Amino acid sequence: MKITVASGKGGTGKTTVAVNFFLSVPKTSFLDCDVEEPNSNLFLHNELEKVKEVTIPVPVIDEQKCDHCGKCADFCNYNALAALPQKVMVFPDLCHGCGGCSLVCPHDAISETGRNIGDIERSLSGQFYTGILNIGEAMASPLIKELKACAGENTVIMDAPPGTACPMITTVEDTDYCILVTEPTPFGLNDLKLAAEVVREMRIPAGVIINRAGVGYGGVEEYCQQTGLPVIMKIPYDRRIAEAYSEGIPFVETMPQWKEKFLQMFETIKEGVR
Structure with a gap:
């Protein structure tokens, strides 16, 4: 199964969700497809080796x-x-x-x-791959396609580039499920609508994670109810999560009860794909 974690805008917590989800589900691989600014390994701390130069x-x-x-x-x-x-x-x-x-x-x-437009690197365990686009390079999609070819037979979690442009679409296409990460703000709702429409046009099953839930804006949940888009998880506005993030620590390591919540979400996703 291939699961993409995407968002209509940057800064919603997309990478945070992808990393913690990956660490919670056994026998998974992780592809950091946000090749213009790959930062997942800041939290995973893998030793990386270059495996391929990508050219057009x-x-x-x-x-x-x-x-x-x-x-x-x-x-x-x-x-x-x-x-x-x-x-x-x-x-x-x-x-x-x-x-x-x-x-x-x-x-x-x-x-x-x-x-050459960039490189693909992987962890020594072979579970983590990341693409690194050359500075100033505009062609992200060919690198993402080559990176997706590295996916193994296990469940694959892909951290997509933010937004709804070609790099996001290249990452999301041909995947089994898309997690849309948003935040409960008017800006978060606006960009969630854009991303949800893209995924809907691609006919890919999707669900929403509301990050920093509880700040007081209910427009996101109202939109999800009106459109039938399931909210599959809410991550609260929690100082402990913010502190772990600031130290480069996935919050499932400091709050292990969240691993079970991500596992439950994974079961919900599998039901949604069937």
Whole structure:
């Protein structure tokens, strides 16, 4: 089973939920797919080793064959190619690696080479994998796809990037269940609605965890009741949880009774997938 932990905005406690959930359920693997800012290992403290460099194909122009017709540049929607009268310029950072330019070239003047966009690292136990996108790199989705390919046969928990853009969608697609983490505030409700709509369109079963529950705003629960979106857990606004977080300690280690609550939630998720 593949379970994604996502959120409509950053700062809701998505990574906190993912880490504590992983530590509570036996025989699970963990993928930190928030490749632009992976921080799960700040709480897991694994020793990591690099297992793969991830590349995307970018064009290389053979000027001996090229007649500068401009068809490659006309095809590219991302302006990664510029056809000048005597030269075709390539801007690798803009290339999305689709390979279309080489297909439309009438003179077979375009080949491809790999451009590194980031790395995949894993723990020595093999239970934890993380992707690390290169600084300034805009192409997160190819790295996430390669990271998801590392998932084993056990239950896999994936920490998705926040928001509802392509990296989040790439992480959530083809998973069995999505946990949407939110907070009981107007901002939390607004972004929960966006994330819930994305998951609904993808036809992936989902449930909501309300983090920092009890601050006094009831709009999130009202929305869940109206839309039939189940609230599968509430994590209270608790100083002990905040203190453990500030020290980089998963709260299931300082409050072990929460492991049973996460296990109960896991059973609820399995029922929702059937």
